[in-house]
Amino acid sequence: MRVVLAKNVSRAPTPWELYSLIVVGGAAVYIPFFMLRGLHLPSSPTRELWNFPCPLCGGTRSVASLMLGRLDVAFQYNPLAPLVLAVLVLTVAHYLLLVLPAGRRVVLQATPPQRKVLIALLVLVFVANWAYVLIARMYDVPLREMIAY
Numbered sequence: 001m002r003v004v005l006a007k008n009v010s011r012a013p014t015p016w017e018l019y020s021l022i023v024v025g026g027a028a029v030y031i032p033f034f035m036l037r038g039l040h041l042p043s044s045p046t047r048e049l050w051n052f053p054c055p056l057c058g059g060t061r062s063v064a065s066l067m068l069g070r071l072d073v074a075f076q077y078n079p080l081a082p083l084v085l086a087v088l089v090l091t092v093a094h095y096l097l098l099v100l101p102a103g104r105r106v107v108l109q110a111t112p113p114q115r116k117v118l119i120a121l122l123v124l125v126f127v128a129n130w131a132y133v134l135i136a137r138m139y140d141v142p143l144r145e146m147i148a149y
Contacts, residue, residue, distance in 0.1 A: 035064060056080065062081035063082070065147065070146075
């Protein structure tokens, strides 16, 4: 496995870059809007539809905790959410600072067996996070109870 800098690539965003731009931009507007108005951050659609927590339940509250400078509370709500946010923010920075101006993209090259190991590790982390979400039940704890405004 190696990381390379691809030259002369298309400056159009890849699907992952576009997704990252939308999610980070949306979170930058959505979360402060609800928090400044003193409104309750809504539950996830998955939990509303099936009354069962999704693997990222508590993620919005986790990111809101980060915005308030409470890393400890962020990891209590959902340990994976701050890491996912970091990857999304890095992707946005990569696109805006490297792809757009220079037409270059950092690419991870891996053999098929390496890809399988990487995917297996990601699935394991995802499942472990879901187990934490189900056991900790932090998705039931309002943000106001964890952080004094």
